[in-house]
Amino acid sequence: xxxxxxTLQESARNxxxxxxxxxxxxxxxAICLLLFSIFLLITLNLFKAVTIAQKRIEVYAFLDDRADKxxxxxNIKLLRGVADVRYVSKxxxxxxxxxxxxxxxxxxxxxxxxxxxxxxRIQLESGxxxxxxxxxxxxxxxxxxxxxxxxxGKEILQxxxxxxxxxxxxxxxxxxxxxxSIIFISFQTIEATILLRSREIEIMRLVGAxxxxxxxxxxxxxxxxGLIGGIIASILVSVFYYFxxxxxxxxxxxxxxVFGVNxxxxxxxxxxxxxxxxxxxxxx
Amino acid sequence: xxxxxxxxxxxxxNWTALNQINLKIEKGEFVFVTGxxxxxxxxxxxxxxxxxxxTVGVVNVLGYNVASLxxxxxxxxxxxxxxxxxxxxxxNERTVYENLEFALRVxxxxxxxxxKKIADTLDRLAIWHKKDHYPFELSGGEQQKVxxxxxxxxxxxxxxxxxxxxxxxxxxxxxxxxxxxxxxYQGTTVVMATHNTELAxxxxxxxxxxxxxxxxxxxxx
Numbered sequence: 279x280x281x282x283x284x285t286l287q288e289s290a291r292n293x294x295x296x297x298x299x300x301x302x303x304x305x306x307x308a309i310c311l312l313l314f315s316i317f318l319l320i321t322l323n324l325f326k327a328v329t330i331a332q333k334r335i336e337v338y339a340f341l342d343d344r345a346d347k348x349x350x351x352x353n354i355k356l357l358r359g360v361a362d363v364r365y366v367s368k369x370x371x372x373x374x375x376x377x378x379x380x381x382x383x384x385x386x387x388x389x390x391x392x393x394x395x396x397x398x399r400i401q402l403e404s405g406x407x408x409x410x411x412x413x414x415x416x417x418x419x420x421x422x423x424x425x426x427x428x429x430x431g432k433e434i435l436q437x438x439x440x441x442x443x444x445x446x447x448x449x450x451x452x453x454x455x456x457x458x459s460i461i462f463i464s465f466q467t468i469e470a471t472i473l474l475r476s477r478e479i480e481i482m483r484l485v486g487a488x489x490x491x492x493x494x495x496x497x498x499x500x501x502x503x504g505l506i507g508g509i510i511a512s513i514l515v516s517v518f519y520y521f522x523x524x525x526x527x528x529x530x531x532x533x534x535x536v537f538g539v540n541x542x543x544x545x546x547x548x549x550x551x552x553x554x555x556x557x558x559x560x561x562x
Numbered sequence: 563x564x565x566x567x568x569x570x571x572x573x574x575x576n577w578t579a580l581n582q583i584n585l586k587i588e589k590g591e592f593v594f595v596t597g598x599x600x601x602x603x604x605x606x607x608x609x610x611x612x613x614x615x616x617t618v619g620v621v622n623v624l625g626y627n628v629a630s631l632x633x634x635x636x637x638x639x640x641x642x643x644x645x646x647x648x649x650x651x652x653x654n655e656r657t658v659y660e661n662l663e664f665a666l667r668v669x670x671x672x673x674x675x676x677x678k679k680i681a682d683t684l685d686r687l688a689i690w691h692k693k694d695h696y697p698f699e700l701s702g703g704e705q706q707k708v709x710x711x712x713x714x715x716x717x718x719x720x721x722x723x724x725x726x727x728x729x730x731x732x733x734x735x736x737x738x739x740x741x742x743x744x745x746x747y748q749g750t751t752v753v754m755a756t757h758n759t760e761l762a763x764x765x766x767x768x769x770x771x772x773x774x775x776x777x778x779x780x781x782x783x
Contacts, residue, residue: 281667281670281673284667284668477651477653478653478664480651481651481653481664481665481668481712482668483640484611484640484645484651485640485641485665485668485669485712485716486636486637486638486639486640486641486642486643486668486669486716487637487668487669488634488637489633489634489637491668491669491670492668
């Protein structure tokens with residue numbers, strides 16, 4: 279088998295000879311990966327938003343004036359997925375309302391009586407904050423005696439879940455389109471290089487080069503294209519994100535994820551493209 | 563060393579290039595394969611270095627049955643065979659030295675011995691002074707010498723030549739033939755395909771004459 283430095287040297291020779299095509303193909307790959315990175319970031323941030331919303335989810339059980347709060351607390355605590363139950367009296371609810379209204383708190387003083395009901399704030403275990411579970415808990419609490427109404431943040435969760443499904447669907451569609459594009463670009467470039475180097479390949483095979491030696495430089499070219507494309511895309515998206523952070527309250531840029539995904543993804547697709555080109559041109 | 567047992571080679575369009583060939587070439591022999599264009603000379607050589615597979619029959623080369631050779635073993639067979647072509651098959655963007663270096667490096671020859679091997683081979687063929695020239699700067703005879711040098715630099719057991727004198731002037735052709743004879747004298751088995759029957763007859767070596775894919779003469783003269 280030929281040495282590694284020979285394979286690298288031949289790859290460099292390929293790149294130098296085919297530099298125009300290589301450069302263009304790399305730029306197109308970078309643009310594809312940039313698009314993908316943007317969607318990846320949107321998805322990551324959306325996932326974060328959903329996680330935060332999930333953490334804040336509480337079930338509110340509004341009580342009748344004559345409700346037996348102690349018994350209710352005991353019964354609710356027995357439900358599966360319930361972590362804690364806290365009683366909020368009518369007075370405490372009014373104080374909360376004042377706090378929430380801030381500068382408009384004076385509006386509360388207009389009221390002659392306190393219209394707010396006492397409530398139980400039910401904290402759920404982290405694994406139980408799913409739509410399905412919220413529905414079940416809501417259903418069970420609402421039929422308990424003394425409970426006037428039950429409210430949970432499931433509508434918000436439902437809306438976020440819908441958006442998340444849509445974005446993930448778009449991600450998958452985009453991932454397929456981008457993957458095929460990158461494979462196609464890599465395939466075209468490597469095929470052109472193979473045709474350009476058909477004499478070398480013929481000689482390599484005739485003198486007794488192994489399959490790995492013949493294919494190596496082309497595989498490296500495909501991987502190099504993906505690697506460079508991935509790095510360019512990651513740099514561009516991080517710059518874009520940096521400017522966006524000045525405008526919006528975004529979390530820190532996930533360097534490791536973005537660089538890692540782009541580079542791995544680019545290299546893998548580049549390699550697949552080159553393998554397809556090698557097989558099509560029957561370089562075996 | 564080389565053995566054809568009942569070999570027939572038919573191509574897709576039902577054209578039979580070789581028909582029921584039986585032959586044996588011993589170690590150290592010099593054999594001409596003659597015949598007109600389309601007689602099957604090139605196919606016979608291609609079967610030896612496993613560029614083609616027999617449709618029927620067995621081809622044994624250096625102990626390998628080429629038809630049942632695993633893809634991973636093909637390089638092992640080819641490393642023991644030097645091949646020279648009519649069109650030289652040189653890399654025009656590489657110098658003479660680089661052409662030989664390329665052939666050695668792809669088969670994993672250590673860097674430390676490459677320079678000496680190339681110097682010895684080019685010196686042996688009296689073209690060391692052309693080492694920095696590009697193929698297109700050389701005459702046909704010189705290009706064929708470079709092609710031969712590339713075949714020899716890996717010390718092959720068998721040398722196959724497909725019309726090696728076809729594209730060069732008579733003087734160059736005579737020189738190439740002399741080199742082949744010297745190589746054969748030193749122990750290399752040489753199989754040379756040529757349409758020039760006269761050249762083979764004058765050499766007083768074994769000649770296998772093909773016509774329409776069949777052997778019609780096998781002997782000296």
